[in-house]
Amino acid sequence: MTSAVMVEEKVVYERPESLADVATHYCPGCTHGIAHRIVAEVLDELGVRDRTIGVSPVGCAVLAYKYFNTDGAEAAHGRAPAMATGIKRVMPDHVVFTYQGDGDLAAIGIAEIIHAATRGENITTIFVNNAIYGMTGGQMAPTTLIGQETTSSPGGRSQTLTGFPVRMAELMAGITGSAYIARRSLHNVKEINTAKRAIKTAFLAQLNGLGFSMVELLSTCPTNWKVSPAEALAWVESDMVPYYPLGDYKVAEEVKPLMKRR
Amino acid sequence: MREFIDGAEAIVRGALDAGCDFFAGYPITPATPILLHMVRELPKIDGVAIQAEDEIASMGFCIGAAMTGCRVLTATSGPGISLYSENIGLAIMGEVPLVIINVQRMGPSTGGATTTAQGDIQFMRWGMSGGYPVIVLSPTNVLECYSLTRRAFNLAERFRVPVFLATDKETVATRTTVNISAYEQVPVRERTLTAAEAEFIPYHVAQPDEVPPMSPYGGPHVVRFTSSSHNERGYLTKNPADVEGLNRHLVAKIDEHVDEITLVMTDIQPGAETLIVSYGLTARAALEAAELARAAGHAVSTLVIYSLWPVPEAAIRAALDGVRRVLVAELNLGQYRREIERLVRDDQQVIGVHRVDGQLISPHDILQKGELL
Numbered sequence: 001m002t003s004a005v006m007v008e009e010k011v012v013y014e015r016p017e018s019l020a021d022v023a024t025h026y027c028p029g030c031t032h033g034i035a036h037r038i039v040a041e042v043l044d045e046l047g048v049r050d051r052t053i054g055v056s057p058v059g060c061a062v063l064a065y066k067y068f069n070t071d072g073a074e075a076a077h078g079r080a081p082a083m084a085t086g087i088k089r090v091m092p093d094h095v096v097f098t099y100q101g102d103g104d105l106a107a108i109g110i111a112e113i114i115h116a117a118t119r120g121e122n123i124t125t126i127f128v129n130n131a132i133y134g135m136t137g138g139q140m141a142p143t144t145l146i147g148q149e150t151t152s153s154p155g156g157r158s159q160t161l162t163g164f165p166v167r168m169a170e171l172m173a174g175i176t177g178s179a180y181i182a183r184r185s186l187h188n189v190k191e192i193n194t195a196k197r198a199i200k201t202a203f204l205a206q207l208n209g210l211g212f213s214m215v216e217l218l219s220t221c222p223t224n225w226k227v228s229p230a231e232a233l234a235w236v237e238s239d240m241v242p243y244y245p246l247g248d249y250k251v252a253e254e255v256k257p258l259m260k261r262r
Numbered sequence: 263m264r265e266f267i268d269g270a271e272a273i274v275r276g277a278l279d280a281g282c283d284f285f286a287g288y289p290i291t292p293a294t295p296i297l298l299h300m301v302r303e304l305p306k307i308d309g310v311a312i313q314a315e316d317e318i319a320s321m322g323f324c325i326g327a328a329m330t331g332c333r334v335l336t337a338t339s340g341p342g343i344s345l346y347s348e349n350i351g352l353a354i355m356g357e358v359p360l361v362i363i364n365v366q367r368m369g370p371s372t373g374g375a376t377t378t379a380q381g382d383i384q385f386m387r388w389g390m391s392g393g394y395p396v397i398v399l400s401p402t403n404v405l406e407c408y409s410l411t412r413r414a415f416n417l418a419e420r421f422r423v424p425v426f427l428a429t430d431k432e433t434v435a436t437r438t439t440v441n442i443s444a445y446e447q448v449p450v451r452e453r454t455l456t457a458a459e460a461e462f463i464p465y466h467v468a469q470p471d472e473v474p475p476m477s478p479y480g481g482p483h484v485v486r487f488t489s490s491s492h493n494e495r496g497y498l499t500k501n502p503a504d505v506e507g508l509n510r511h512l513v514a515k516i517d518e519h520v521d522e523i524t525l526v527m528t529d530i531q532p533g534a535e536t537l538i539v540s541y542g543l544t545a546r547a548a549l550e551a552a553e554l555a556r557a558a559g560h561a562v563s564t565l566v567i568y569s570l571w572p573v574p575e576a577a578i579r580a581a582l583d584g585v586r587r588v589l590v591a592e593l594n595l596g597q598y599r600r601e602i603e604r605l606v607r608d609d610q611q612v613i614g615v616h617r618v619d620g621q622l623i624s625p626h627d628i629l630q631k632g633e634l635l
Binding site for chain 1: 288289290291294297298301302312313315316317341371372
């Protein structure tokens with residue numbers, strides 16, 4: 001007779017409650033899924049899921065309102081911060097965030113994001129920068145690097161024709177109403193963990209009523225970059241990070257204690 | 263020679279053959295292929311093609327370039343037309359010739375980005391403050407994408423007004439075999455300019471329906487341009503006579519020349535009691551429905567309208583003559599039917615054939631609604 005050995009199983013990894021249990025439409029190797037997950041983990045850890053409203057963009061994350069297990073909306077292209085403002089002004093006790101790509105936030109929606117910050121709007125923005133328009137088929141984004149080939153910059157982006165890639169974190173850091181502005185990357189586990197801490201700081205800034213917060217996340221688009229997922233991660237590190245340095249660009253005095261708390 | 267192309271390529275070819283040398287736009291499904299073709303093609307002929315930061319800026323680029331003398335094209339879809347609206351109003355006010363391709367998709371809002379529709383028919387005409395007219399042409403197939411784009415450029419120059427090409431996702435994105443020799447060659451109408459030695463009074467017209475000649479920025483004259491109500495010299499004014507003169511002119515220059523713009527195709531059958539009216543993509547189903555009905559022994563006439571705005575009332579009335587009922591087929595809930603309804607006699611019945619489920623209207627849909635099976 002054999003004796004059964006009871007091994008206690010311990011859950012070490014599961015779907016955050018703030019992430020809906022549905023398959024996403026994202027391409028293989030795209031880092032949107034990671035971005036979604038760490039945002040959801042932060043919402044869980046802060047215990048705010050049931051009082052959070054997420055506003056999605058038009059772009060690849062157009063269906064984010066379906067993937068976050070929170071109240072959600074899809075705004076018109078570029079206008080997520082405007083819609084978020086309306087929600088937050090009426091419900092200041094709720095947590096309101098926008099989740100936007102580089103076309104949505106840095107091209108068509110640049111006025112809305114800048115004015116959300118100038119108002120010190122107490123919302124959080126997750127800005128996914130993958131240097132290309134994904135959903136419409138790989139056109140040049142405001143964040144496309146010089147020389148980067150896209151369908152609308154054949155032969156590579158030319159600075160004389162279409163100017164320079166916009167550094168949003170630096171731009172937003174210069175705005176007085178910004179409380180916390182950071183840029184992180186999703187190209188390896190260490191950076192993902194660092195990104196998650198920044199996202200937590202951003203939401204804590206909102207929960208403490210300190211003003212506008214934004215975390216820019218350098219992300220991949222293997223499909224439209226026409227490389228493998230592994231090559232895409234390597235390209236973020238080798239080409240994007242040098243132009244878009246990682247770090248905290250604006251930390252208001254009142255935000256600093258929130259970063260030490262953990 | 264035959265080739266296998268889609269509507270986007272035909273539009274771009276038509277634009278280039280019409281002398282287009284400037285394009286600005288913003289990526290939007292299903293109009294993006296036109297942007298991509300122009301970004302590739304225009305630099306080859308020293309033209310300029312720019313992807314702007316949004317549609318508002320795109321139309322601003324276009325107006326600026328048109329005022330320098332360029333022949334200007336842009337392309338978008340419904341949500342982009344929403345953002346163009348402010349600057350289209352500016353182009354109407356400043357009498358700026360330009361061509362706007364509207365690759366219609368299902369609305370409202372983002373709607374169905376890859377779903378075809380004909381939902382912007384009234385929006386293109388009435389989507390700007392003040393309600394002043396534009397011209398709207400609508401091709402039914404790839405060949406007409408070419409010829410009507412060329413006509414659109416000519417009409418823009420003739421009337422100094424924004425001209426829409428109302429296409430749709432299916433027409434622009436579906437490849438078709440076409441015979442190159444079948445492209446209708448439309449002579450290029452050059453811009454009418456004020457002679458260098460003549461005095462330039464930018465908005466002077468002797469009669470309200472006249473179109474004033476232009477003078478480009480950087481040319482022989484000082485050129486001023488305003489979004490406000492202005493007198494003939496282009497200066498802002500509140501003088502009632504000047505304001506009224508301007509506003510009546512903006513209407514008269516189009517409305518008194520509908521015959522120059524009218525483009526329809528009629529196929530009248532003797533004794534037909536039914537007329538099928540259609541435009542754009544849906545015309546293809548309507549013409550096929552008519553053939554099937556005739557084969558089944560029904561006398562049926564057809565009217566395909568290529569020039570939707572201004573409404574070709576005389577041509578529509580002529581086609582209505584003698585029929586008892588009118589079938590209007592369109593991928594919306596009756597937008598152009600309204601125009602037909604105001605033109606019929608009391609004893610003529612108008613029946614709409616409409617779909618807004620994202621599917622195309624089939625010949626069968628028309629036959630069934632018209633009890634022609």
